Amino acid sequence: MTQFDLATLFDAVAATVPDRVALVWREQRRTFAEEADRIGRLAAVLAAHGLGRRAEAAEPWESNHDHLALHLHNGPEYLEGLVGAHRAGVAPFNVNYRYVDDELAYLFADAGPAAILYHEAFAPLLARVLPALGRPPLLLQVADGSGHALLPGALDYESALAAAEPGPFEASPDDLHILYTGGTTGMPKGVLWRIGDLVEGPLGVARRDGRPYADLAEALANVHRVDARTLVLPPMMHGSGTWTSLGGWLGGATVVLPDRVDGLDPAGVWKIVERERVTRIPLVGDAFARPLVEELERGAYDTSSLRHLLNSGAAINPATRRRIGELLPAVRLIDVVGSSESGFQITRMGNDPFRASAGAGVLSADRTRLLEPGEPAVGEEELGWLVKSGLIPRGYLGDPDKTRGTFVTFGGRSYVIPGDRAKLLADGTVEMHGRDSMTINTGGEKVFAEEVEAVVRALPQVAEALVVGRASERWGTEIVAVVRPAPGSEEVPDEVLKTACAEHLARYKIPKAFVRTDAGLRLPNGKADYATARRLVAPSQEPT
Structure with missing residues (x-):
């Protein structure tokens, strides 16, 4: 079976449906062909500055790429940065745009960015933090109307793209993608994913039964027939926003972004659902679901196009779930539990119990064996550890101790243990009990x-x-x-x-x-x- 890299697969999708709208944001509507051209130009800019792959990484916590920091609000440039980096052999990583000086300095010291793609609004913060970096990075500044001049040495993003020409590229499923945690492992850690595993796993480029596609032609077979428009509410600086967006693009879906980038505008969300005939919305628990439900109760909106709500990252309380069912009876609510280190581990449809996804299971409390349904974790202890095997990351960037403690091998298989406690019930369903750490x-x-x-x-x-x-x-x-x-x-x-x-x-x-x-x-x-x-x-x- 074949694995795919992000850039090659995106180019193939763009060649298959070049005139389909790939992205909608405010007044901007760009086709897949237009986005492919912009992504190729960004890759050319990175390559022209000498960025790309380095010596092979010998250890699972090492990277063999230069790194591109994405210090951006949601917008077209975020997706272009992700795919363009991979086209140039550069590993992108996410930056939490809420970070202040000390937090950003810690992240950059850990990640070592060779380039930073950032919104103009963050220029003053970067000006304070950048002097501490040993290697001056390439700076690409995206105009956002906040009124800040280019930082010294920085390139205007649009001007740099206009002056570049897309060229040939070589990409591999072995290239790395870096996803920084939000604190689950203590201070943020860069999770190193092979892009082939990320594409087949969390991005969902696989058959309905979870098996990999045989070849590129099979992967592209359904792209012509796709009628999906995903409204991405979560910040792309988190896995839920990135994975939903990229997974949509690789399936030929149109990605729609809300007008507001620094918070949730419930009325604006439902107006976009009406206008763009949105079919899918990812959520992050009650912080998203509750305001949207309250606005839906206040106003009259056409939600007839909506088919799926995908919730991850936090729970939706039972009262809000009931209101969703009453207001949107034709919409399927899907809950997903996972992490930056594991991808999706357990899922449920509507009010059904959680069930393990492919490769997931519950490990005994003493971490020695996988449990059978209904088996105590150890002795009388019922709680074990939720684990994942198969399509999992390599490790944590620059942290051998944390890598060895979280990514383990037994019984001839590799597993990731993100730290969630769970019980495997007799009927094979999973009962979650939350993160063990503080x-x-x-x-x-x-x-x-x-x-x-x-x-x-x-x-x-x-x-x-x-x-x-x-x-x-x-x-x-x-x-x-x-x-x-x-x-x-x-x-x-x-x-x-x-x-x-x-x-x-x-x-x-x-x-x-x-x-x-x-x-x-x-x-x-x-x-x-x-x-x-x-x-x-x-x-x-x-x-x-």
């Missing part, structure tokens, strides 16, 4: 508690702090800091603490509330007393 999922964003704690503890008004999650109707889970105030700081308002945190943390990581206590927040052995912190944090009584 990661808080808030509105689809994964937040590493210890990172937030370090910032809060550094505030002069705080003597000690622990960070935990609290149930929230809007966010699913919200960030709450339990703090022991420094002497004389007991009456400092929450807003003062939030403002101080904003200097070091992206907005979604800032605690929504600060619970004050005189109690000690450490156990006798010096470890954090999260049990006490959770007892002090009661569920929110009002929507947040």
Whole structure:
């Protein structure tokens, strides 16, 4: 069976349906042929600056490519950057556009970008961070009307494309694609995917039964008949947004982007569904689903084209699920659980139980064997580890220890253990019990508690702090800091603490509330007393 690289397959799709609209955003409508030309020009720009493949990577945590940072809001340039990088033999990686100076400096130090494709709005931030990079990267600045001049040495994106000419290229399924986690593994880590595995796995370029296509002709056979228009709401800086967009393109679907790029505009979303006859919308839990449902209840919108809602990254609460079923009875709601490290592991249709996808299973609690349906994880312990084999990444960029701990081999097969606990029931369905580590999922964003704690503890008004999650109707889970105030700081308002945190943390990581206590927040052995912190944090009584 044949695996495909991203650039070759996209070019083949564009040659198959050159006049079909590939992308819609605001006033822009571009065909597959037009996007293929722009992607070829971007690849030529990267190649002209000497970027591409390097020496072969000997270890699973090593990369043999130059790296392109995508510091962008959603827009045509994001997809062009992803495919154009692969066409040039460059490995793209995502940048969380909410990062502030310290976070971005950490990411760039870890990823080592040789080039940065960025929106003009981020120029001031980059100007502060770039001097710390040892190697000056190629800078490609995308105009967005924010009024910032080109950074020194930067190229205007559109001008650079206009001056370039697409040329021949060589791409391979072995080329790497880097997807940075949002904090699931602690500080962000770059997950190294072979692009062939990513295309066949998370991007969904495979037969309906999950088996790979025999050849390119079979992969393209259905492209002529596709009638799909995907409205991509999640940021492409996350896997859910990237995978949905690229998977759509590789299947010949039109990708539609909402007008607003820095937040959710529910009324605008439903107007686009009407105008573009959208067939599919990816969601990220209640943070997306609840506002959309509320707007649908307020207004009258034509949703007759809509066939699928694909939810991943966070849960949708039962009440919202019921409202979706009542308002959109002909629409199928599909829930997917996975991670940057695993792709999709378990899925469910509507209110059915979760079932394992190809290659997924539940590992015993002691990590020695795969469980059979209904088998205890170990002894009387019922919870095991959700794992995936087959189409999985190579490892974490530059981190051999984390790679060895997360990507394991036993019984002659390689598995990834992202850290989710689960129970394999007697009927073969899977019951999820959440992430074992101290990661808080808030509105689809994964937040590493210890990172937030370090910032809060550094505030002069705080003597000690622990960070935990609290149930929230809007966010699913919200960030709450339990703090022991420094002497004389007991009456400092929450807003003062939030403002101080904003200097070091992206907005979604800032605690929504600060619970004050005189109690000690450490156990006798010096470890954090999260049990006490959770007892002090009661569920929110009002929507947040």
